Amino acid sequence: MAKRMNWQIGREMDYPYDGPPPKKQVAYVFDINKCIACQTCTISCKTCWTSGKGQETIFWNNVETKPYGGYPTGWDLKLHEELGPAEWRGGVLESRTPFEGKDELEPPRGYRPHDQDYNQPNLGEDETAGIADKGAHFEGIHPMWMFYLARICNHCDHPACLAACPRKAIYKRDEDGIVLVDQQRCRGYQECVRACPYKKVFYNLVSRVSEKCNGCFPRVENGEVALCVESCIGKIRMHGFLTTQGGPREDNPLDYIVKIRKLALAIYPQFGTGPNVYYIPPLHIRNDFLEQIFGPGVAAAKKLYRNLKNDRQLLGALFLFGASNRIIERFAVQGEEAVGWDVDGVEVARVPFTEPVYIREHYDAKRDVYRHNTT
């Protein structure tokens, strides 16, 4: 089996295919401190891409409540039961990924959810990790906690869905690393559904082929962010590209946040697929729980986030979340503003560090009118 370097687990690992990395890699940062679970992202994706027959219970984008929520039900528990807990030494994964310890011809470890696991896409919504005792009050720590986890396909560096497909109907685009299912080639064997550790490939019972998030590739080809990113009410999302040819660039906001500063972390890096949705861990959640999901970088990322007010370059990058429907390929902090440019070098975002305040007089002499709060 081919060996591939997986930077997220700090070592090489077995992967059934070899090949060069794409020219650039589509990637996303989600600041889940800010997500309010409004599900606008879910609905914008659903109305555009999955409103047809057979797609009733298919959500390419979903937002679940942790610790108890999950769509499909229990998606992240079942593989962990087989693999056991992740073991890290420093930044290096010591335990096995689902690709390892297997015969070369065997697909990666996984399981296929039952049809009913898709029936309740927001099971566990707003359920906290414990029950508040009568008379309990806040004393500076959160004994009861929960947080929202927005999820889409990770357009992985080493996709398990692609590795498992006996028809080679799944491919990763060379130009941007987006992972797609060729529905003409697919015969509905569902090996991809079984193999994806994130359960982000879905089987359509009517068309009888598999489907998944297509990364909004027609928009990406026009330099625009994905629908779930543009529609995000909380402006928690940034969509762009990681540099794959040469080292990370300081002026690329994705490179800067993910690779240089390591503020945002991959989800379940122990699954070995090299997922490209990166999460800024929620500050109010226990580190031991978060480390199971985001690996050993949680405490350092939280420390960076808490210090943002003194970290102008990083803060500037975060100010550009949701600032434009164009993909920001380059950014800079200029004086008191964060500025972003698109692939054509056109300025598409300029965000002040401090919101300007405009005070309008109660009486407008020019128009001879009085202004009231209700107008």
Ligand code: SF4
């Ligand atoms: S998240 Fe799943 S479906 Fe998406 S590329 Fe990775 S393995 Fe494939």
Ligand code: SF4
């Ligand atoms: S990138 Fe596009 S297709 Fe994928 S989840 Fe977001 S809106 Fe849906």
Ligand code: SF4
């Ligand atoms: S639109 Fe944004 S804030 Fe609302 S649920 Fe989706 S990710 Fe969270």
